[in-house]
Amino acid sequence: MTATKTKTVTHNGLALDWAAGHGPITGALSATTGAYAVATVGTLAHMPPSWALAVGTVGALGHTALGLRQKLAARTISARAASWLLGSGWTTWALATGPLTWTALGSLAVIGVGMGAAARSVGLYEEARELEALAAVERQVARELSADRRAIAAEWVDRVQRVCGITLRIVAVEMWPTNTGFTIDAELPSGGTTYDRIARENARLSADARLPHGCTAAASPGIDQGRVLIDVTTVNVLAAEVPYPSDYSPLSVHTGVPWGYRTNAEEILAYLREQCALVVGPTGSGKTNMVHVILAGFARATDMLTWVIDLNAGSAGLPWIRPALEPTGDGQQVIRPGIDWLASTHEEALKMLDAALRIGLYRKRAYQDLMAKANTDLLPVSHAIPQIMLVIDEGAEILVSNDPETKKLAKKILEVIRMLRAMGIRTVLTALGATGSVLGNMLIRREAKTRVALTGGATEGMDLSKLFPGGNGLRIEQAPHKGTGFMGTPESPAALFGTWRILPNQIRDIVHATSDRHPYLDAISAKAAGPDYARRWDADRTAWITEHEHTDTEPGTRDPAMGRGPSGGGLNLSAHRAAPVAPAGADEDALAEQFRREIDAQFATAPDPIEAPPTRPGLNLSAHREEDNAARQAALTLLIAAGPEGTGASAIARGLDRYGTTRQTVVGWLKTWADEGEAVRIGAGTKTRYVHHTHAREHTSDDPDED
Structure with a gap:
């Protein structure tokens, strides 16, 4: 297809548009000059005067017929016909008496002014007629609508009077x-x-x-x-199962995250920058599906990181991790998990909560200048400094548990809720029922201003008056369907709502669609979180995700290193690595070591705690790195953990035995970090040690010798 190019011509003088229609002035000028030209030329050519009159008569008749067809007003048709007759009449008279007289010129000028005034008048009249016609149509529609609305109004005035007095x-x-x-x-x-x-x-x-x-x-x-x-x-929109919207566009904690829809089919948003949330739902009410809807919204956000605690085998977070474990072909996009951290045990949950507390307290000190510059007492949450959302499945039950281990978790959860609002760390707790024991904690009731009750028609343990104080007229019978219930926020009073249905395939699609959107934990927070956060994807802490039985359809098809099925079925991270795969008869320790090395190399953690996030988004799963990123990350973690006393290359190399990293490699890293200002070199010769720059602000060293 050949594109047509339009050339713009610029005139220095008056630009005339010859394709434009005539207005009152140009029309009258055109008519009078045309009549004068015809009269002058006709006089010189001895044209019979009757011809001009005949032409004017035909023109008047033609415009009359056209005006009738266009349904123009009578005055408009008359004005046009009169213009033709006057022009042709003057031309006939001028042909008979001569056009080159002051009388002829003066009379032609008067006729032109009259034509212009008449054209202007009828033009305004036609515009007014058109506007009046449109207004009449609108009034007719309004009358019809008003009739329905007046009937509704009268009906409900009577009803409210009858029922409420x-x-x-x-x-x-x-x-x-x-x-x-x-x-x-x-x-x-x-x-x-x-x-x-x-x-x-x-x-x-x-x-x-x-x-x-x-x-x-x-x-x-x-x-x-x-x-x-x-x-x-008037229409029960909650009866039908509605799939999660296929629009995975970016969201923000500042603009709200959609959790469901009201009975008028409008989305209801949860604003969680300063609020916590509580989701209550008995078994079979759709609570797990609701958790996935919440995680989907958080995954779409560009300024939120999601940490999940689920002591029930981590089932709430596993679907959001598995897409990142699936093998991808060469050159395909590297997929990051849909959540940033998953805890399935008390031990891992304690690490997560301790890290959250350290982050929040350190942010209070480290970001004072930033908050002063922004003139706010709230941490300015953004893609660079993301908000951390802790989703704790059945967290309300944890708070009321009498188990000693669980009590430790409960204490730390309450500390996070109480202390870290301003620093951008909030929680979403779920519970199996709205009972006094669950809602007895005043802190939960005060901070969890966004509340959801999924009823599914269940009445046992669902006291809506406790969950929504002042929520008049809320009855469980109104929400008998799975995935429906009541939701209230400070911006929207408690009322009926429904949540979307989200399936594993769609969770996978969301993880893939949002992989490059997830923020990285800011360097200051990563430093405060320490090794517990940096090593959250270590093999010994994530082995439970892949340690499960597989039934092989054919003998000899399992990958002995991964413990997974045949090609395409498991976490095959060794496709491009130099390390050979252990033979089928290798002992369990060798297999575990092989698996740990491959996991560490690929899921190396977040970016370096004190370095800027990498420019390439996603978990760094590249098989062709020039050096082992996992070992380098571990070395930096050991350097930070050494504190102000510092450490040397030999000590760090010993701590990296499982990576097979040599001392010479560590020496190279330390020199690079010292040149870049990442580390400070102290001492000389055999007493040389390195201190991370956050622990040593004033140390300097000039001796190049190593221990």
Whole structure:
């Protein structure tokens, strides 16, 4: 296809658009000059005067017919016909008497002014007619809508009077774009009547209106305390299973994360920059699915890192890790897990919570200048400094447990909730029921302002009045379907809602789609988190993810190094490595060592705690690195852990035995770090040691000898 190029011509003088239509002035000027030219040329050529009159008559008749076809106003048709007749009449007279007289020129000028004025007048009239016609159509539509709305208003005035004993004055009735209901905006009667007198009777109003099951008439505050909004749902949108939206566009903690949809089909957002959240749901209510919906929203965010604690074998977080364990072909995108850390045991959960506390307390000191510059007492959360969201499955039960080990977790969870709001560390707890024992902690009730109750029709252990104090008219029978219940936030009062259905295949798609979007933990926080965070993907801490039995369909098809199935079925990280795969008869220690080396080399951890995040997003799984990143990372961790006393190349090399790293390699790293300012060299000769720059601000060394 050949593209047509338009050449723009710039004129220095007046630019004339010869394709444009005539206005009142140019039209009159064109008509009068044309008549004068015809009269002058016709006089010289001895043209019969009657010809000009005949032409004008034909023109008048033609424009009359065209005006009738276009349904123009009578005055417009008359003005056009008169213009033709006057012009042709003057031309006929000029041909007979001569056009080169002051009388002829003057009369032509008068005719031109008259034509222009008439054209302007009828043009305005036609515009007014067109606007009036459009307005008439709009008034007709408004009358039809108003008739329906007036009927609704009158019906609900009577209903509220009958059920609640209150006489309302309806201000407006807004029909929902989804055609699933409407909202009534009404003024309350004088005398101190409040909206909650209607809210308490939501169930009775719904029954009086004969609304379908799952539909409600819910009253909420209006624009001021003398107004009330009544949302009336006429279609039960919660009955059908709705898949999670396929739009995986970026989200932010500042703009809210979608957790579900209201009965009017609008998304409901959770704003968790300063709030914690509590999700309650008995077995079979869709709570696990809700957790995955929450994790999906966090994975889409560009300024949030998700840490998950699930003491039930880590099942809540495993689907978000497995896509990163699947083998990828050469040149394909490296996939990072959908969550940043997963704890399935008390020991790992304690490490995670301790790391969170260290991060929060260190951020308070390290980011004082940044907060002062931003003139805020809240840490400015962004992609560079992400918020950490701790999702703790059945965390509310942990808080009330009497088990000694679990009590340690409960204490640290409460410390995180109480101390780290301003520093961008918040929690999402789940629970099996809304009972007094679960909701008895005042800290939970005060901080968890975003609350969800998935009922699934279950009534045992679901006291909505405890979870939503002041939530009038909430009844479990209104949400009998799995994945439905009630959700309340500071921005949106507690009301019916439903959550989307998300399946493992879609979780995998989300992990792949958002892999390059996840932020890295900022250097200051990574430093505070220490080795517990840096080594969270070590083989000895993640072996439980892949340690499970496989039934082989054919003997001899298992990868002895990975303990996984045939090609494409496991975490094959040795495809491009020089280390040979252990034979099938190798002992278990050798296999474990081989597996640990490969895991460490590929899931090396987050970026170096004190270095800027790598420019390439994603877990660094490259098989062709020039040096072993895992060993280098471990060496840097040992250097940091050595503290102000520092350490030497030999000591670090001994700590890297399992990587097979030589002392000469460590010496090269230390020299590089010293040249880059990452480490400070102290002493000389056999007493040489290196101290990380965060522990030694004033040490210097000039002696190049090594120990």
